[in-house]
Amino acid sequence: MEKIMIIGCSGQIGSELTLELRKIYGNENVFATDIKMATKDVVKSGPFQILDVMDDKRLIHFVIRNKITQIYHLAAVLSGNAEKLPMQAWDINMQSLLNILDLAREVDDLKKIFWPSSIAVFGPTTPRTMTPQLTVMEPNTVYGISKLAGERWCEYYFNRYGVDVRSIRYPGLISYKTEAGGGTTDYAVEIFYDAVKKGKYECFLKEDTNLPMMFMKDAIKATIDLMEAPASKVKIHSAYNVAGMSFNPANLAVEIKKHIPDFEISYKPDFRQPIADSWPVSIDDSVARKDWGLSYDYDIKSLTETMIKGVSEKLKTD
């Protein structure tokens, strides 16, 4: 019987992943935790506790008391926010991961860890188109440096201590259930809220900034598929490339106009533009496809339709 702990259940990924895992493993077997309050759906459907991943003593008690067998550690400071407080972001992103990896080494019941990496591990010297799984990695953001160091630690704990840790290099994630916070790819979420609420959006990236993006449903499916894959199929214990789709703000505006014809977009690039310019425009995910069968259901058209419908309904009920 799996007992699954989610760290960061109130965030963009956690709020949806928790509910999906509860459908598979049973509500009472998925323990949601965060330093902030979770969504109503998460609180109502199963166990939720306020817990700080940096508090290693409470963490170990929680894991032992609840006989946790898998942890999804999703808490992190994202790229934009990390640039505002680099040392704090480094400390949170690295120390929280090391707390979890050490826990997995020490607690026998704890068999599997998921930790998210990001396309931010790549940098300006990386080939930007169809970025390969194995390539030059010289990130120049504190978030990217912390994710690359994290990948190295994950692989180290797997090789040295046999910790079964699995990871994905997420592209920008797009969802409407919980808003993203502090990332460079967040324009692709904000644009839908402003399109529905105001009919216009001022974008903090230039119109031709192409980035890899993924709809949350596809990201959740990929995450669970990787975690459920037999150990023999998981050949990479740093993190897998995952591509999703690639587009720029102008492409997205064209799709939105098909639903909201008067929608207007303007551009005012800020400190996040150089971050985006240092990241890949598209990703080669052939290794994940081959190893554990990565696939997607959403493209820019179906993503736009679903986002406009979802955001409109959310704004009515909130």
Ligand code: AKB
């Ligand atoms: C961010 O923009 O910081 C994140 C990411 C790509 O990891 N969405």
